[in-house]
Amino acid sequence: MGNLSYAILGTGALGGFYGAKLQKAGNEVHFLLNSDYQQVSQNGLIVESKDGDFLLPQVNAYNNVNKMPSCDVVVVALKTTQNHLLTQIVPPVVKNNGIVLVLQNGLGIETEVVQIVNNVTVIGGLCFLCSNKVGAGHIHHLDYGKITLGEYALNYHPVGITARMRAIAKDFENAGIEIELTEDLLLGRWKKLVWNIPYNGLSVILDATTDELMTNLYTRTLVEQLMFEVQLGAKSTGRILPDSFIHTMLEYTVNMKPYRTSMKIDFDENRPLEVEAIVGNPLRIAAANDFSLPLIRCLYQQLKFLDRRNSL
Numbered sequence: 001m002g003n004l005s006y007a008i009l010g011t012g013a014l015g016g017f018y019g020a021k022l023q024k025a026g027n028e029v030h031f032l033l034n035s036d037y038q039q040v041s042q043n044g045l046i047v048e049s050k051d052g053d054f055l056l057p058q059v060n061a062y063n064n065v066n067k068m069p070s071c072d073v074v075v076v077a078l079k080t081t082q083n084h085l086l087t088q089i090v091p092p093v094v095k096n097n098g099i100v101l102v103l104q105n106g107l108g109i110e111t112e113v114v115q116i117v118n119n120v121t122v123i124g125g126l127c128f129l130c131s132n133k134v135g136a137g138h139i140h141h142l143d144y145g146k147i148t149l150g151e152y153a154l155n156y157h158p159v160g161i162t163a164r165m166r167a168i169a170k171d172f173e174n175a176g177i178e179i180e181l182t183e184d185l186l187l188g189r190w191k192k193l194v195w196n197i198p199y200n201g202l203s204v205i206l207d208a209t210t211d212e213l214m215t216n217l218y219t220r221t222l223v224e225q226l227m228f229e230v231q232l233g234a235k236s237t238g239r240i241l242p243d244s245f246i247h248t249m250l251e252y253t254v255n256m257k258p259y260r261t262s263m264k265i266d267f268d269e270n271r272p273l274e275v276e277a278i279v280g281n282p283l284r285i286a287a288a289n290d291f292s293l294p295l296i297r298c299l300y301q302q303l304k305f306l307d308r309r310n311s312l
């Protein structure tokens with residue numbers, strides 16, 4: 001595969017960060033924006049990063065997908081709460097035989113994407129990134145950044161490491177982004193949920209940061225119990241997550257800088273929560289395989305209450 005062109009759908013904390021890094025490394029990148037369009041089309045993007053700040057004074061900015069060129073790789077970086085827009089915004093920007101790269105949190109999104117576009121490859125990426133959008137076109141990258149990439153096939157059947165995955169990995173690595181390739185996207189998604197389900201959920205319900213959840217014995221125990229239920233969810237789809245992975249995630253969070261999760265930030269900013277993609281879909285997928293996950297269901301019900309109340 002030659003030089004790939006990229007469309008970033010959703011130039012926020014994640015899309016703005018990775019898109020800016022790709023452009024800085026010399027790739028052709030086109031950014032779709034919403035409320036930041038004027039600012040970014042005139043002044044570009046600012047990235048404050050623990051790996052070094054930089055400014056891109058000029059970027060290809062759009063507020064309408066129909067004005068964008070079709071690209072080899074379309075990066076889905078909206079919040080999943082906006083995924084009803086995908087039917088409108090993905091088809092015009094992806095080339096025939098192109099790639100849709102879903103970098104969102106949650107489960108089951110690739111299945112939705114393949115129903116929207118034909119003749120494309122869908123790749124999922126699990127992003128271990130701590131980044132916030134702190135102003136219009138202004139991204140603050142606090143920590144981490146590694147992406148685990150896996151290619152989607154029907155029913156998440158593992159397809160191995162493909163040439164398309166390697167081509168994307170090469171561009172991202174050249175841009176200074178660490179990449180891991182996985183043969184099994186579904187296993188990768190469940191692994192990410194081991195973190196997202198307990199911390200995103202409890203941070204909102206208990207109004208707590210990650211360090212608070214880890215220093216209190218009761219909440220640390222609850223986090224661990226939720227992680228073991230995610231392990232059960234994975235098992236419901238035939239994926240085995242070793243106990244050691246759960247212990248690694250607990251350690252990882254203890255060593256992480258105190259962090260307000262993305263769901264907590266959304267809650268504090270009165271934005272809709274990604275409850276369905278992160279908690280609802282795993283519950284439904286496990287239930288379809290006759291597995292019940294009572295603690296996660298309890299988390300889901302409380303989040304739905306808070307999400308609804310926040311929207312009133």
Ligand SMILES: NC(=O)C1=CN([C@@H]2O[C@H](COP(=O)(O)OP(=O)(O)OC[C@H]3O[C@@H](n4cnc5c(N)ncnc54)[C@H](OP(=O)(O)O)[C@@H]3O)[C@@H](O)[C@H]2O)C=CC1
Pocket residue numbers: 009010011012013014015032033034035036077078079080082085103104105127128129130131132133262274
């Ligand atoms: N931030 C992080 O560190 C991480 C995020 N993720 C996941 O990545 C995904 C994106 O999250 P994140 O980047 O944090 O979210 P942000 O809210 O920062 O970014 C989403 C962007 O999409 C834009 N957008 C919304 N609607 C439209 C539209 N109609 N047209 C064009 N742009 C639009 C928003 O613009 P506007 O604000 O103007 O509406 C916003 O800039 C989520 O699934 C999240 O869970 C995963 C790992 C880490």
Ligand SMILES: CC(C)(CO)C(=O)C(=O)O
Pocket residue numbers: 105127128129130195196200259260261262263
């Ligand atoms: C795990 C983490 C913090 C970064 O990868 C994240 O996914 C989130 O806050 O939603």
